[in-house]
Amino acid sequence: MHILSPQLSKEHSLPLYVQLYEQIKHDIINKSLPVGSKLPSIRDLSKHLRISRNTVETAYQQLLAEGYITSRPKSGMYVKELELDVLQQETKPFPYQHTKNTPILDGPEIDFEYGSIDMNAFPMKLWKKYSNQAYKQEMEEAKSYGHHKGENHLRREIARYLYHARGVRCSAEQIIITSGTQHSLNLLCETVFKNCDQFAIENPGYDRARYIFENHRFMVTPISLDEDGLCTDDLRNSNAKIVYVTPSHQYPCGMVMPFKRRLELLQWAGETNGYIIEDDYDGEFRYEGRPIPALKELDQHDKIIYLGTFSKMLLPSLRISYIVLPPRLLQSYSAAFEAYIPTVPRVIQNTLYYFMRDGEWDRHVRRMRLLYQKKHSVLVNALTKHLEEAAEIVGEKAGLHLLIKVNSQLGEQALIEMAAAAGVRVYSIEKYRIQQSTDGKPLLLLGFSKMPIDQIEDGIKRLKEAWFA
């Protein structure tokens, strides 16, 4: 692999990514970088040159688009044999290239990524301690796989937590431990819903849930949202009997479903003899008023299948989530799955059990709530201070992400690329929409759970510079 050492300068009138692109292109044309040579990975080069990954990525993308390099899946970028037309072509302009106002940055990349957690807050020491205990126990009990629904004592702890924290009344019997929310949905599709043909989902909504329904060849009916979340009138007009919803903090748009809409939804389920799948993925994080209990709290007629996860509070890579089934569905679940082996390793289940049993989980939840509350308020304050009228904040009352509706004539993609050129990553919600949106201002998603608190304001200032300077 060729280590590139281009001379980049912040004083130059061209942005760093254009300088980098020009120099690599120059090296390819004069064969200092011979055909077939491998370029350093984006990560390595950004480290080596101490510039952001976006800078390298944007330069590589341009070289790819112009045919100087090629990308080999799972291998990397390689210098291509140049065709005559590549050599003769004029350099295409970089999209949204700014030479005057865009700040030339080589500081840290600021990534408003959604879905990751603040690893500094993960209780590593305690987790290791309980994990050691769990391994010791495993050595004694390794001869069995464990219960197909998951470890009994862990399910009891989860039931206790759900009652105190989310207002959900259920027994350990009703809980099934799974390897993630998609796994939960998969199990439901294979068991209690195997004879159904149609699912209603929120639009925009959680794409990973939609894939599961589609892969099971169910008809998927998108239901629109209003400011209260899923429109129950539209749901009534569909023929669906099952709906997947995120009432505590609609994903991705962020509404918290108010009480009245919750009752309407339950009424729909009663009248149609239908079921509601409630995905309460980040309901623990609430920033205004008292925590809102789960929709399941109101479920007097056992119409709700509740989905929970440890990914947001603890660690996504643990792959541990759960289903709470209404008692009347337990039999059909067990009939299909009694002979199955649990998928979450017992060691992980038992580590989590010890963690919960000793009160560490409750302490951890309190700490995480405080931490994310702080990050949330720094982000909201920075948006209010720096983007004022330029962006409206949407869906900020709960969860680990919010959206901004940007007062700009540009499209979402253009804004994302301009932000990237300024070293900031913000995200589109396009992939969550079933139909392309035609209305209104660009809407962008900003996650804040992983973001170091002291980078938040800098990130928002850079967005202002990139979009409005």
Ligand SMILES: Cc1ncc(COP(=O)(O)O)c(C=O)c1O
């Ligand atoms: C809407 C929604 N549901 C559930 C999850 C969690 O999924 P899992 O339990 O598979 O980690 C996420 C994670 O980002 C999510 O966005």
